Amino acid sequence: MPDLLTSLGWDDTWAATARTLDPHDEHVVARVVRVDRGLSTLLTAGGPVRAGLGGGPLDVVAHDATLGPCVGDWALVRPWPDDRATVEHLLPRRTCVVRAMASGRSEVQALAANVTSVAAVCGLDQMPSVARVERLVALAWESGAQPVVVLTKADLAADADHVAADLVAELAGVDVDVCSVEDGRGLDALRALAAAGTLALLGSSGAGKSSLANALVGADVLLTRGIRSDGRGRHTSVRRELVPLPGGGAVVDTPGLRQVGLGSGAEGVAATFGDVESLVASCRFADCGHDGEPGCAVRAALDDGSLTVRRYESWRALQREAAYMARRSDARLRAAELKVWKRRTREHRGSARRR
Numbered sequence: 001m002p003d004l005l006t007s008l009g010w011d012d013t014w015a016a017t018a019r020t021l022d023p024h025d026e027h028v029v030a031r032v033v034r035v036d037r038g039l040s041t042l043l044t045a046g047g048p049v050r051a052g053l054g055g056g057p058l059d060v061v062a063h064d065a066t067l068g069p070c071v072g073d074w075a076l077v078r079p080w081p082d083d084r085a086t087v088e089h090l091l092p093r094r095t096c097v098v099r100a101m102a103s104g105r106s107e108v109q110a111l112a113a114n115v116t117s118v119a120a121v122c123g124l125d126q127m128p129s130v131a132r133v134e135r136l137v138a139l140a141w142e143s144g145a146q147p148v149v150v151l152t153k154a155d156l157a158a159d160a161d162h163v164a165a166d167l168v169a170e171l172a173g174v175d176v177d178v179c180s181v182e183d184g185r186g187l188d189a190l191r192a193l194a195a196a197g198t199l200a201l202l203g204s205s206g207a208g209k210s211s212l213a214n215a216l217v218g219a220d221v222l223l224t225r226g227i228r229s230d231g232r233g234r235h236t237s238v239r240r241e242l243v244p245l246p247g248g249g250a251v252v253d254t255p256g257l258r259q260v261g262l263g264s265g266a267e268g269v270a271a272t273f274g275d276v277e278s279l280v281a282s283c284r285f286a287d288c289g290h291d292g293e294p295g296c297a298v299r300a301a302l303d304d305g306s307l308t309v310r311r312y313e314s315w316r317a318l319q320r321e322a323a324y325m326a327r328r329s330d331a332r333l334r335a336a337e338l339k340v341w342k343r344r345t346r347e348h349r350g351s352a353r354r355r
């Protein structure tokens with residue numbers, strides 16, 4: 001019977017990293033399950049603790065807010081004699097789902113750390129938007145985790161399998177799982193993904209994420225939208241939360257995402273559109289604009305129908321956005337560097353004057 005931390009994914013590699021950060025074993029290993037303003041809730045082998053930030057992490061967060069405690073992070077916590085606890089170290093993340101706060105802004109937000117799978121959840125009470133799914137899949141690839149598309153509320157759609165087949169055809173190489181919490185179909189596949197690590201659920205409000213998480217846990221631990229309170233645009237879940245599963249593994253529930261801006265995204269877009277990228281690679285000219293140049297493999301594929309115009313346009317839009325975000329974050333880094341440089345110059349001038 002594995003202990004709680006092992007069932008949450010703690011392994012020898014994490015332990016080795018922890019030893020380098022905490023050679024005298026003064027801290028308690030914990031996984032962040034929730035963050036409310038400055039306070040994190042973490043699970044330790046001895047149960048849950050609430051902890052503020054220690055000096056080290058505070059310093060790091062002042063420079064980069066995405067490096068603050070995030071749901072899914074592994075942390076080393078120091079317990080204090082007065083029952084307080086502080087997060088003293090966050091272990092470097094293996095994966096991290098990051099999104100841009102708002103389109104065109106360079107601020108990014110870490111949504112979930114150390115997840116192994118990311119589900120783009122759509123409720124079949126509506127027709128899923130392929131463009132939106134592609135966006136979530138790109139975000140998932142970019143995180144380093146394995147994307148999966150989850151079409152839930154299958155009990156409400158007569159043609160669930162057709163919708164799924166269409167999506168499989170549209171999305172190159174991503175699994176599509178059709179499920180329902182009402183009749184339990186498709187849940188085993190999802191449970192297997194979660195049991196193998198940590199499964200994050202992303203998608204619009206009302207898609208059915210919290211209902212899925214509850215179904216995987218086997219208990220109503222998360223609030224779901226009640227039939228009575230059902231209103232448009234209402235978000236039922238307000239914070240991200242990691243919940244351990246009885247059979248091992250964990251699921252991360254998230255509030256509905258209104259906007260899904262790509263964090264930086266170039267690799268995620270490339271992975272999502274592997275088919276388009278390999279066509280691009282076989283265009284005759286390396287800088288082909290796919291605009292009528294000779295030897296353009298993209299045009300040829302569009303002409304013979306093996307690449308749909310919809311997918312091509314989608315790739316173009318996401319690729320432009322990723323390139324834009326990369327430039328923005330470069331600009332942000334440059335601005336930060338400039339600030340440091342200016343301060344140094346000021347200090348240097350100050351010390352020169354004192355001399």
Ligand SMILES: Nc1nc2c(ncn2[C@@H]2O[C@H](COP(=O)(O)OP(=O)(O)OP(=O)(O)O)[C@@H](O)[C@H]2O)c(=O)[nH]1
Nearest residue numbers: 153181205206207208209210211224225236237256
């Ligand atoms: N028929 C049916 N209804 C479902 C299913 N899953 C969820 N629902 C309903 O869909 C509504 C929204 O479900 P939630 O789980 O709260 O959705 P959510 O994605 O967590 O929404 P936010 O927390 O706002 O992001 C609720 O009324 C659920 O009862 C399903 O498999 N079948």
Ligand SMILES: [Mg+2]
Nearest residue numbers: 209210236237
């Ligand atoms: Mg919810």
Ligand SMILES: [Zn+2]
Nearest residue numbers: 283288290296
């Ligand atoms: Zn071309």
